[in-house]
Amino acid sequence: MIDPRIDRSTPVIVQGMTGRAGQLHTRLMREYGTNIVGGVSRRMETREVNGVPVFATCHAAVQATGARTSIAFVGAFQLLEAMQEAIGAGVRYMVTPTEGVPVHDAMKALELTRNAGVTWIGGSTPGMAVPGAAKLGFLPNDALRSGPLGLMSKSGTLSYEAGYRLAQRGVGQSVWVGVGGDPVKGVRYADLIPFYASDEQTRALLIIGEIGGHEEEEFAVAIEAQRFAKPVFALIAGSSAPEGVTMGHAGALVHGTHGSFASKRAALSAAGVEVFSTLEDMERTVADVCKNRGFV
Amino acid sequence: MYLLEHDAKYLLAANGVAVPAGCLMESAESIPSDLPSGPWVIKAQVSAGGRGKAGLIKRASRREDIAGLTRGMWGATLKGRAVHSLRIEQQVSEASEAYVALLLEGAEGAVRIIMAAEGGMDIETLPADKIRSCVVRAELGALQSAVRELAASWNGPRGNALREAGEQLARVFLEREAMLVEVNPLFVRKDGSWVAGDAKLVTDDNAIERQPEIKALLERRKSAYPEAHVKLEHGFDYVVVDPDGEIGLLTTGAGLSMMLIDELRQQGLKPYNFLDIRTGGMRGDPARLVSVMQWLAEGRHIKVVLINVFAGITELGEFSKLLVTALDRVPELHVPVVARLVGNGLSAARVVLERAGIPLHTDLDGAVREVKAALERARPAS
Numbered sequence: 001m002i003d004p005r006i007d008r009s010t011p012v013i014v015q016g017m018t019g020r021a022g023q024l025h026t027r028l029m030r031e032y033g034t035n036i037v038g039g040v041s042r043r044m045e046t047r048e049v050n051g052v053p054v055f056a057t058c059h060a061a062v063q064a065t066g067a068r069t070s071i072a073f074v075g076a077f078q079l080l081e082a083m084q085e086a087i088g089a090g091v092r093y094m095v096t097p098t099e100g101v102p103v104h105d106a107m108k109a110l111e112l113t114r115n116a117g118v119t120w121i122g123g124s125t126p127g128m129a130v131p132g133a134a135k136l137g138f139l140p141n142d143a144l145r146s147g148p149l150g151l152m153s154k155s156g157t158l159s160y161e162a163g164y165r166l167a168q169r170g171v172g173q174s175v176w177v178g179v180g181g182d183p184v185k186g187v188r189y190a191d192l193i194p195f196y197a198s199d200e201q202t203r204a205l206l207i208i209g210e211i212g213g214h215e216e217e218e219f220a221v222a223i224e225a226q227r228f229a230k231p232v233f234a235l236i237a238g239s240s241a242p243e244g245v246t247m248g249h250a251g252a253l254v255h256g257t258h259g260s261f262a263s264k265r266a267a268l269s270a271a272g273v274e275v276f277s278t279l280e281d282m283e284r285t286v287a288d289v290c291k292n293r294g295f296v
Numbered sequence: 297m298y299l300l301e302h303d304a305k306y307l308l309a310a311n312g313v314a315v316p317a318g319c320l321m322e323s324a325e326s327i328p329s330d331l332p333s334g335p336w337v338i339k340a341q342v343s344a345g346g347r348g349k350a351g352l353i354k355r356a357s358r359r360e361d362i363a364g365l366t367r368g369m370w371g372a373t374l375k376g377r378a379v380h381s382l383r384i385e386q387q388v389s390e391a392s393e394a395y396v397a398l399l400l401e402g403a404e405g406a407v408r409i410i411m412a413a414e415g416g417m418d419i420e421t422l423p424a425d426k427i428r429s430c431v432v433r434a435e436l437g438a439l440q441s442a443v444r445e446l447a448a449s450w451n452g453p454r455g456n457a458l459r460e461a462g463e464q465l466a467r468v469f470l471e472r473e474a475m476l477v478e479v480n481p482l483f484v485r486k487d488g489s490w491v492a493g494d495a496k497l498v499t500d501d502n503a504i505e506r507q508p509e510i511k512a513l514l515e516r517r518k519s520a521y522p523e524a525h526v527k528l529e530h531g532f533d534y535v536v537v538d539p540d541g542e543i544g545l546l547t548t549g550a551g552l553s554m555m556l557i558d559e560l561r562q563q564g565l566k567p568y569n570f571l572d573i574r575t576g577g578m579r580g581d582p583a584r585l586v587s588v589m590q591w592l593a594e595g596r597h598i599k600v601v602l603i604n605v606f607a608g609i610t611e612l613g614e615f616s617k618l619l620v621t622a623l624d625r626v627p628e629l630h631v632p633v634v635a636r637l638v639g640n641g642l643s644a645a646r647v648v649l650e651r652a653g654i655p656l657h658t659d660l661d662g663a664v665r666e667v668k669a670a671l672e673r674a675r676p677a678s
Contacts, residue, residue, distance in 0.1 A: 279660070
């Protein structure tokens with residue numbers, strides 16, 4: 001079973017830590033509570049950043065710190081190599097926020113992580129968080145609140161909006177995973193169903209999806225096959241998007257009926273998932289269910 | 297990027313795949329000088345399926361008939377996409393039809409190969425027993441051996457053509473980093489020779505910087521691919537979703553921007569565009585905002601601009617200053633602006649926007665109500 005949970009003691013290394021994004025997010029993650037124990041920088045222009053040691057290779061970082069979890073802030077054309085290096089060094093859990101990863105690189109990365117049994121979240125992900133404990137990435141603190149809702153999303157911003165609205169209504173999250181909007185990526189919705197089924201803090205599940213691909217449909221099939229017993233909700237964006245135009249996310253592309261809003265709604269509804277096409281409906285219903293059933 | 301058939305065939309031909317001789321007609325007035333010998337098939341160039349049924353594919357045997365036959369095709373739309381060019385190519389006669397495609401199988405991180413000994417129609421309408429398909433890792437040897445295995449399902453010229461075409465398309469799929477390549481129909485002659493009757497090629501926008509052939513094509517054919525061109529030139533995504541739209545959107549985040557368009561439409565409103573401006577990429581420079589405002593100013597019916605930024609990291613005070621600077625630089629965009637911001641630096645943003653007379657909301661529904669009020673005010677009193 002893939003278990004994305006981390007806590008305040010999970011040691012984490014940051015690949016690309018001395019870059020602009022790497023430095024910023026290392027600081028913000030540490031402020032939130034993440035146990036960052038080391039960074040990797042090829043250029044090695046510094047030995048430490050704010051007391052966190054910097055290593056020239058993943059191998060050295062893993063050897064010195066014992067970390068098996070990495071978050072990489074590297075460019076799209078460099079990501080595949082960074083993942084190869086991390087996995088070769090013994091990393092077993094990787095989060096890669098990088099946007100714009102070429103699909104053919106993502107195919108190679110997926111084969112690599114599957115063969116090595118590595119949990120991979122990304123690309124194009126804002127990361128994951130266990131609210132109140134730690135986060136890998138940059139999910140905004142305004143939207144994070146500890147609570148009963150498992151949350152998975154392809155889109156960063158739409159999940160911020162949804163998480164923020166629910167948090168304001170008192171409904172927080174157990175483990176929030178941004179699966180990202182790329183067509184080929186690491187963890188997908190369906191991969192985490194066993195985890196959310198067994199996770200005691202999780203009492204209900206919300207997926208935030210969008211047009212394109214088949215992931216929501218795969219999730220619907222898996223929810224039924226695994227007899228997932230907790231309430232499941234879905235918010236799907238893109239019901240009015242034109243066919244054949246990429247709407248920001250490379251994965252959000254509709255060809256014919258494949259990947260359309262109607263196809264997703266039908267599959268999810270048939271699996272007993274309550275599907276919403278507006279934030280307000282989602283927010284009201286999810287909050288009501290969580291309150292009426294004593295989850296909050 | 298979903299390539300127009302003409303460009304897909306150009307790329308396939310450049311990579312050794314046989315296509316019928318053809319040329320691109322870009323205006324109703326002039327027949328291209330590189331017109332091949334006839335008879336011809338004339339095909340509207342639009343990135344959507346179903347052209348035949350929509351009357352956007354015609355046949356001509358005399359040169360003087362071309363202008364008349366094509367008159368109704370210019371500016372016609374299919375699934376919201378307008379026809380701006382036509383491909384005129386040599387008809388292929390005395391050939392049978394087959395189907396071959398390679399496409400990305402996202403969940404597997406692999407490639408699906410599909411073949412059928414019938415072609416010309418939508419593959420989804422063929423009975424399952426006519427189709428052969430398998431999923432293979434994205435590696436040339438593996439793809440080509442799978443192609444050979446599938447093609448061996450058919451004897452004679454068809455099997456040979458499917459094998460040859462499949463092997464070539466597998467190489468193109470990998471080398472050009474495609475997400476989909478489909479040839480339907482694949483015309484097969486009795487002697488086993490073949491030619492790609494139609495071609496659908498979807499390339500990966502994220503790989504374009506290391507695909508010089510595709511990048512050059514995009515730069516040469518800017519007007520045919522406005523969205524991909526914006527992304528390449530400016531580093532963010534902008535799509536006009538309704539040329540008659542009344543609400544210009546200045547938004548960040550693909551998912552939230554898409555959702556906002558859906559919600560506005562559900563309320564009977566008319567958003568003009570999709571935008572994921574990526575505030576993180578602005579780096580203290582108003583250039584992106586200026587570009588977007590100039591594009592919004594081109595919308596003839598725009599009556600209000602709605603700004604929606606849910607900032608994970610962006611400093612909103614800084615963003616608001618850039619916003620006001622950009623608005624000053626684009627005086628041609630003279631419509632009310634409504635802002636909805638959440639995140640760090642909200643109080644600094646409030647001061648900056650108040651001084652500029654821009655109403656600020658923190659909840660999206662409140663901002664949308666203000667947008668509606670602005671639209672009401674903009675309507676001529678009747």
